[in-house]
Amino acid sequence: MKIFLKVFMESVGQALQQLYSNRLRSFLSLLGITIGIFCIIGVQSAVDSLERSVRGSLDKLGDDVLYVQKMPWNEDPDIHFWKYMRRPSPSYTDREIIKERVKSAGLVDYHVFLGFKPIKYRSNSVNGAYSLAITNDFEQLLGLKFEKGRFFTPAEYFHGSNKLIIGANVAEELFGSLDPIGKEVKLMGHKHEIIGVVERSGRSLISLFNYDDGILMGYETARKMAVIKGSGHRYGNSSVIVKAGEGYSLEQLKDEVTGVLRSHHRLRPKEADDFSLNNLSLLASVMDSVFGALGMAGLIVGGFAIFVGMFSVANIMFVSVKERTNIIGIKKALGAKQSYILLEFLIEAVILCIIGGVAGLLFVVGVTAILSNFLPFDMVLSSGNIITGIVLSASIGLLSGFIPAFQAARLDPVEAIRK
Numbered sequence: 001m002k003i004f005l006k007v008f009m010e011s012v013g014q015a016l017q018q019l020y021s022n023r024l025r026s027f028l029s030l031l032g033i034t035i036g037i038f039c040i041i042g043v044q045s046a047v048d049s050l051e052r053s054v055r056g057s058l059d060k061l062g063d064d065v066l067y068v069q070k071m072p073w074n075e076d077p078d079i080h081f082w083k084y085m086r087r088p089s090p091s092y093t094d095r096e097i098i099k100e101r102v103k104s105a106g107l108v109d110y111h112v113f114l115g116f117k118p119i120k121y122r123s124n125s126v127n128g129a130y131s132l133a134i135t136n137d138f139e140q141l142l143g144l145k146f147e148k149g150r151f152f153t154p155a156e157y158f159h160g161s162n163k164l165i166i167g168a169n170v171a172e173e174l175f176g177s178l179d180p181i182g183k184e185v186k187l188m189g190h191k192h193e194i195i196g197v198v199e200r201s202g203r204s205l206i207s208l209f210n211y212d213d214g215i216l217m218g219y220e221t222a223r224k225m226a227v228i229k230g231s232g233h234r235y236g237n238s239s240v241i242v243k244a245g246e247g248y249s250l251e252q253l254k255d256e257v258t259g260v261l262r263s264h265h266r267l268r269p270k271e272a273d274d275f276s277l278n279n280l281s282l283l284a285s286v287m288d289s290v291f292g293a294l295g296m297a298g299l300i301v302g303g304f305a306i307f308v309g310m311f312s313v314a315n316i317m318f319v320s321v322k323e324r325t326n327i328i329g330i331k332k333a334l335g336a337k338q339s340y341i342l343l344e345f346l347i348e349a350v351i352l353c354i355i356g357g358v359a360g361l362l363f364v365v366g367v368t369a370i371l372s373n374f375l376p377f378d379m380v381l382s383s384g385n386i387i388t389g390i391v392l393s394a395s396i397g398l399l400s401g402f403i404p405a406f407q408a409a410r411l412d413p414v415e416a417i418r419k
Helices: 002-021 023-061 081-085 092-101 138-142 154-158 168-175 250-264 280-323 325-333 338-371 383-409 413-418
Strands: 065-069 105-116 119-121 124-126 130-134 146-149 163-166 184-187 190-198 214-218 238-244 276-278
Touching (some): 023 280, 023 338, 023 383, 092 105, 092 238, 092 250, 105 138, 105 250, 119 168, 124 168, 138 238, 146 168, 168 190, 190 214, 250 276, 280 338, 325 413, 338 383
Parallel strands (some): 130 214
Antiparallel strands (some): 065 238, 065 276, 105 130, 119 184, 146 190, 163 214
């Protein structure tokens, strides 16, 4: 053990001496390792951070929720676009039937997109805000949070009171520094009172709605101002969201909703469904393939840089062996075993590569810190990726240093001393 520690310390010293005495050569040789580790770990960190943010956003939406829509999430909509467009839009009646007949259903929401409608307050107006008609389960099902104010009361919802909830951007553009709560605005030719401002959507990558530019109104209020009842309404972008009741699985909910909707739509046994039941597992499977492809791209790009770096480190080691041939001969003449000489040069190669790898990791830390200020999600270098980078660097050192180390270990002591 003492001999191993002595060999290890000597090898570390030799590696540092190589770096110091041949700074430019060492820098250029280790540059490939640094770039390779930066590419591989940088891309992996970006993919991991993106995946963490996406999955965190998906978790907020719930894994026990079905989304009844025209289009499926796990298929490119352009492939069978007209097939899906011929389907009826999910309707309020679908929501009522599910609520009444599906025993495994808990909360059930219906919402319909009403387009971009100008909203006015005195001389101020906002034209880029979308209007959305929602039902009374929307707040609890979607986890709606408020910066100011509240959601509709049951009485306000069922009586179709002219009350609105607006997003943070709409509130800022309409009212500036004024408190929006209780203010009267004009929308779709009717006067409405603002009762709530939704909390900013923040940096969530995936959400059903970006509330910041939205205007929410109760379904009963909306149908007094627009024709949205029934499956034939002219607003095609509508959905029914169903959350499984306590004690029921998503599969039970899916089977029951399918049966109830097929019966309600009067579909024959051999007819295909005229609706899609989407859930987060469909998105998760798509995300897995996307993240896998991104990780593979980083591996390929970094692999080329590391491949070049391996030859550069091997070149350093061959030069190091040649420069120290007579010293190797003296060590062997004094009784040093081949395994010790082999170990000495392998450790030196590993140390050199780890130094290059650490430099690459430091670049990743710097770049992730900068990009986090501009991207809609936080980029971090995880401890797992740090360990991967160091282990990968050490493995490169073993591979690139083995042949020079083996050559040094096989030197004849007499011939080596003469050289």
